[in-house]
Amino acid sequence: xxxxxxxxxxxxxxxxxxxxxxxxxxxxxxxxxxxxxxxxxxxxxxxxxxxxxxxxxxxxxxxxxxxxxxxxxxxxxxxxxxxxxxxxxxxxxxxxxxxxxxxxxxxxxxxxxxxxxxxxxxxxxxxxxxxxxxxxxxxxxxxxxxxxxxxxxxxxxxxxxxxxxxxxxxxxxxxxxxxxxxxxxxxxxxxxxxxxxxxxxxxxxxxxxxxxxxxxxxxxxxxxxxxxxxxxxxxxxxxxxxxxxxxxxxxxxxxxxxxxxxxxxxxxxxxxxxxxxxxxxxxxxxxxxxxxxxxxxxxxxxxxxxxxxxxxxxxxxxxxxxxxxxxxxxxxxxxxxxxxxxxxxxxxxxxxxxxxxxxxxxxxxxxxxxxxxxxxxxx
Amino acid sequence: xxxxxxxxxxxxxxxxxxxxxxxxxxxxxxxxxxxxxxxxxxxxxxxxxxxxxxxxxxxxxxxxxxxxxxxxxxxxxxxxxxxxxxxxxxxxxxxxxxxxxxxxxxxxxxxxxxxxxxxxxxxxxxxxxxxxxxxxxxxxxxxxxxxxxxxxxxxxxxxxxxxxxxxxxxxxxxxxxxxxxxxxxxxxxxxxxxxxxxxxxxxxxxxxxxxxxxxxxxxxxxxxxxxxxxxxxxxxxxxxxxxxxxxxxxxxxxxxxxxxxxxxxxxxxxxxxxxxxxxxxxxxxxxxxxxxx
Numbered sequence: 001x002x003x004x005x006x007x008x009x010x011x012x013x014x015x016x017x018x019x020x021x022x023x024x025x026x027x028x029x030x031x032x033x034x035x036x037x038x039x040x041x042x043x044x045x046x047x048x049x050x051x052x053x054x055x056x057x058x059x060x061x062x063x064x065x066x067x068x069x070x071x072x073x074x075x076x077x078x079x080x081x082x083x084x085x086x087x088x089x090x091x092x093x094x095x096x097x098x099x100x101x102x103x104x105x106x107x108x109x110x111x112x113x114x115x116x117x118x119x120x121x122x123x124x125x126x127x128x129x130x131x132x133x134x135x136x137x138x139x140x141x142x143x144x145x146x147x148x149x150x151x152x153x154x155x156x157x158x159x160x161x162x163x164x165x166x167x168x169x170x171x172x173x174x175x176x177x178x179x180x181x182x183x184x185x186x187x188x189x190x191x192x193x194x195x196x197x198x199x200x201x202x203x204x205x206x207x208x209x210x211x212x213x214x215x216x217x218x219x220x221x222x223x224x225x226x227x228x229x230x231x232x233x234x235x236x237x238x239x240x241x242x243x244x245x246x247x248x249x250x251x252x253x254x255x256x257x258x259x260x261x262x263x264x265x266x267x268x269x270x271x272x273x274x275x276x277x278x279x280x281x282x283x284x285x286x287x288x289x290x291x292x293x294x295x296x297x298x299x300x301x302x303x304x305x306x307x308x309x310x311x312x313x314x315x316x317x318x319x320x321x322x323x324x325x326x327x328x329x330x331x332x333x334x335x336x337x338x339x340x341x342x343x344x345x346x347x348x349x350x351x352x353x354x355x356x357x358x359x360x361x362x363x364x365x366x367x368x369x370x371x372x373x374x375x376x377x378x379x
Numbered sequence: 380x381x382x383x384x385x386x387x388x389x390x391x392x393x394x395x396x397x398x399x400x401x402x403x404x405x406x407x408x409x410x411x412x413x414x415x416x417x418x419x420x421x422x423x424x425x426x427x428x429x430x431x432x433x434x435x436x437x438x439x440x441x442x443x444x445x446x447x448x449x450x451x452x453x454x455x456x457x458x459x460x461x462x463x464x465x466x467x468x469x470x471x472x473x474x475x476x477x478x479x480x481x482x483x484x485x486x487x488x489x490x491x492x493x494x495x496x497x498x499x500x501x502x503x504x505x506x507x508x509x510x511x512x513x514x515x516x517x518x519x520x521x522x523x524x525x526x527x528x529x530x531x532x533x534x535x536x537x538x539x540x541x542x543x544x545x546x547x548x549x550x551x552x553x554x555x556x557x558x559x560x561x562x563x564x565x566x567x568x569x570x571x572x573x574x575x576x577x578x579x580x581x582x583x584x585x586x587x588x589x590x591x592x593x594x595x596x597x598x599x600x601x602x603x604x605x606x607x608x609x610x611x612x613x614x615x616x617x618x619x620x621x622x623x624x625x626x627x628x629x630x631x632x633x634x635x636x637x638x639x640x641x642x643x644x645x646x647x648x649x650x651x652x653x654x655x656x657x658x659x660x661x662x663x664x665x666x667x668x669x670x671x672x
Contacts, residue, residue, distance in 0.1 A: 095400045098446060103425055104404040104487030105446050111398075141653055142399045142638040248647070251669055278642030281635045285447030292447045294402075299642065306643060307671075309633045310472035320671030328645065335648030 008215040009207060011187075011194040013074060016048045019157070019185075019196075020120070022209045028118035028155055031087075033077055039064055040080035042087075042119070051121070052077045059165040059346065061355030075121060075159045075189045078168070081351055083274030084122055084130045088150045089137065089298075095146065095281070096294040107294075111149050118155040122183070124176030125168075125345035127158055129274025131182050135337050136277050155202060158183035162190075162226040164234045167346030169359055172237035175343045177230045188223040195223045236349075236359045240340060242366060244331030250365045251323070259361055260319035262354050267300035269348035269356075270325065275333075275341050278306070301325050326358060326365075399638050402444045402489035403429050408464065410484055414550050416471040418480065419456070419518075421464050422488060433462050437526045438497015438519060438629075438657055442637045443467055443479070444489030451475040452634040452652070455493060456522030458529060465490065468518035494637035498523045498657050499627055503599045507535035509591075511612060513542040513584045513604030519629050519656075520603040521551060528561065535598075537564045538591050542584025542608070545572045565591060585612045588619070595620030601657075603629040610668045613660055623661035630656050630663065647672055 011019065023030050024046075033040040035052045045051065056069040056076040069076050094110040122130075137147035161168075161177035170176030179186045184203035188195040195215050198204040270276040280299040285292040299306060301324050307315030315321050333341030342358070349357045405422040412418055420443075424430040435441075437459050442450040451473070457466035471480045482488070500523060508527060512520045527534050539558060543549050549568065559566040567587045569580035580587060585608070593616070600616060602609050609628045617623060632644035632651045639650040647666035649655060666672045 096402065098402070100446060104406070105489070106404070107402050107489075109398050109401060137640070140639060142640070144640065145398045146400075244648075248665070251672070277640065279635075280641065280643075281450065283447060283449040289447055294400075296636075296641075301642065307633065309631060314632065315671045317671070323671055324645075332645070332648040336650070 008195055008197045008220055009210065010213045010215045010219065011196050011210060013072070013189070013192045013194055015211070016074060016194060018210055019206070020045070020048065022206055023118040023155070023157075025209075026116075026206065028116045030118050030120065032120040033080060035066065038066055040066070040077050042080075042082055045120070048074065051075075056163075057165065059167045059350040061167065061349050061357050062352055063355070064350050072192070073189065074194075075187070076163070078161060078163065078165050079123055079126070079345065079347070081272045081347060083272070083345065083347070084119065084126045084154075084156070085133060085274050085276075087117060087119060087154055088130065088147055089133055089277060089279075090146070090150065091298050092295055093146050093297075094293060094295045098292045098294060100290045109145070110293075111145060114149050114153045116153045116155065118157060118184075120157045120159075122156050122158045123161055123345070124158065124179040125170045125173075125343045126274055127156065127179050127182035128170075128173075128175035128343040129345070130156075132275045132337065132339055132341065132343070133277065135339065136275075140337075155206075156183045156185075158186040158199075160186060160188040160223070160227050162188065162223075162230050164230050165346060165350075166235060167349045167357075168234050168344065169236040169238050169346060170344035171231040171234045172239070173340065173342060173344030178227045188227065190219060190223050190226065193219060195219060236346065236357075238330075238342065238344065238359050238362060240330075243340070244334045246366045247327055247331040247362070251327075253365050255361065255364045256319050256323050258364075259322050259356060260317065262356055263302075263318050263322045264353060265302040265318045265321055266353060267302045268351045268353065270300040270302060271298065272347040272351045273329075274343055274345060274347070275329075276300070280305075301328070326361065330358070330362065400491070400636075402442075402450075402491050404487050405465070405490045407482055407484050407486050407488060410482070413468060416480070417468060417515075417518075417550065418471075419466050419468045420479075420482075420488065421457075421466050422490060423464055424490065425487070430463060433465075433493075435459050435462060435465075435493035436497050437500050437523060439493035439495050440637070440656065441465065441467065441490045441492035442494070442634075443469070443475075444491065445475060445478050445482075446487070446489070448478045449475050450489075450491065450635070451479075452494075452637060454497075454519040454522060454656075456518050456525075458526060466522075468521070470515070470518075492637060495652055495656050496654065498526075498601055498629075499599065499659075500526055503527075503601075504530075504533045505535065507538070507594060507598040509538045509540070509593055509598050509600045511540045511584060511600060511602045511604070511608070513608040515543070515548050515550065517603045517629075520601060521554065523601060524554075524558065528558070531561070535563075537561075538593070539564070539566045540569075540584055540587040540591070541567070542569045542571070542587070542604075544570065546570050546574055546577050567591065584608060585615055588612070588615050593619060593621065595622070595625075598625060600626040601629075602626065602660075606630070606667055609660070613664075623664060624659060626660035627657050628660055628663065628667075630658055632656075 034043040137144040158179040329341040409421040635641040639653040644651040
């Protein structure tokens with residue numbers, strides 16, 4: 001077995017441009033976090049200086065701020081509102097183009113053109129979210145060809161986290177802060193050195209195009225230590241030991257009313273969540289009524305329409321919808337896909353306008369000696 | 380969750396195997412008016428190859444599409460042994476079905492499917508079948524009854540218990556009369572807001588249980604109607620010794636994709652579009668009647 005120092009290479013932080021250039025030369029559109037309107041969003045980048053160098057993010061419930069760090073740290077911003085989800089499960093995905101014809105209509109699938117995209121700066125939680133979406137869109141009863149086409153061209157340069165946010169709880173979800181798999185390359189930033197490791201054949205291929213410089217055991221040890229400290233510094237955690245059943249049993253808990261009193265049903269949590277997959281299908285005919293576009297769009301279980309069925313709404317209240325979301329995310333997801341729907345990225349906490357925090361709600365729902373069960377169980 | 384025993388999509392659609400979103404044009408060959416706002420559309424797939432390959436099981440559904448308007452999930456009520464013509468009984472209730480109501484024979488709809496798991500009609504063979512339905516035009520269960528009558532010798536006795544609010548809501552009158560006169564078959568009707576013409580029971584459908592003998596060991600129960608009927612009705616049946624595993628309920632939720640991805644049809648851990656819409660009662664017992672579940 002190869003030792004860590006044989007599989008890791010060192011890239012001086014000043015040489016990161018070489019990696020971007022190598023990826024471009026191999027035909028990838030390179031995408032990375034860029035500062036935009038007080039946050040970071042994914043954009044096509046060309047230069048290292050397009051990245052949020054010298055910035056750090058401060059995240060708290062209902063609050064996101066970028067601050068100058070006073071250093072040349074390249075990957076100081078942990079994450080923005082977007083996970084890897086938009087790259088594979090597009091917010092708006094054209095499904096079919098439908099044309100009227102003499103004997104009715106003809107349909108043509110509008111599969112996305114497979115594009116090679118290299119994303120720089122995904123975190124371990126994002127990779128965990130991607131793995132969950134792969135499970136849903138590629139490895140369930142049906143295989144989604146639109147997701148598959150986008151997924152195929154994706155090259156991920158992950159970054160191991162060496163700084164935890166107030167809202168992070170990946171350590172307790174066992175999804176981070178170290179990226180273990182699902183990446184092509186992974187970078188750990190240690191001061192002005194970047195420790196780079198390949199996680200796939202495509203990653204090794206890119207790595208071989210960089211100047212060879214194997215990493216010292218000291219640097220590898222220091223990187224590991226910083227990741228461990230990052231994990232130890234997390235102030236939030238989520239105890240999954242009694243899930244899913246305990247949350248099913250809490251269906252009538254009074255805490256749902258309390259959370260519903262704060263929730264605005266704004267859908268932010270579902271939009272920023274790396275795993276939420278609900279969508280709606282939209283039909284858009286043109287004015288001539290000869291052509292119609294059939295597309296899917298992200299939907300949210302917080303909308304009025306989500307639970308609508310002719311004549312009634314299964315989830316008419318915000319309480320019903322918040323309960324649906326949290327119960328699905330933390331409990332029924334486990335029964336459906338064999339994994340939690342939560343990866344501990346904390347985005348739903350940060351981007352909630354009123355700062356509802358699922359790591360606070362869950363223990364409240366499972367506690368207070370409440371032993372209630374659903375109405376039907378009492379029958 | 381489980382992926383047992385549905386027809387693999389690729390078997391039905393061959394070259395379209397990689398894309399469950401593709402819609403296949405189908406011609407309306409006949410439109411049968413069942414009631415003021417309910418029509419049965421007999422559809423024939425336009426493409427011959429697709430038509431030849433198309434197979435379904437009783438109780439599965441299609442996503443029915445209208446150009447420029449959209450899709451809606453509708454049960455296939457015709458016989459699976461005759462898959463060249465696909466009958467869909469559609470009640471005019473929403474945006475898509477209102478537009479569909481204006482269509483005439485010769486016009487074109489689209490079909491995507493078949494999806495979901497239907498009635499356990501194989502398992503029901505050799506057993507007595509008790510069918511409990513409530514409310515307006517429960518088309519999926521009518522399809523199941525017709526299926527059984529076409530294979531009558533393979534099933535035991537049949538009991539059909541049907542409840543409506545007012546006599547006006549009683550659809551398929553002729554079929555009920557026809558079934559009533561079939562051998563080894565009982566049909567019991569009830570209305571809880573009857574008028575002077577009503578000659579059957581007065582009350583809700585669960586009261587009809589008292590008037591029938593059910594052999595708990597030999598019977599299978601199929602239920603379709605409002606969830607409250609299931610919630611109140613099944614415990615009565617269970618007290619009479621029928622196991623929860625012998626009761627099947629057809630459930631209704633909003634569906635946009637039919638393939639377990641759009642998220643709308645969830646009930647507890649289930650996606651009713653692929654795990655249902657017919658579910659064995661013991662699996663959904665804890666979710667029925669839970670608000671918002």
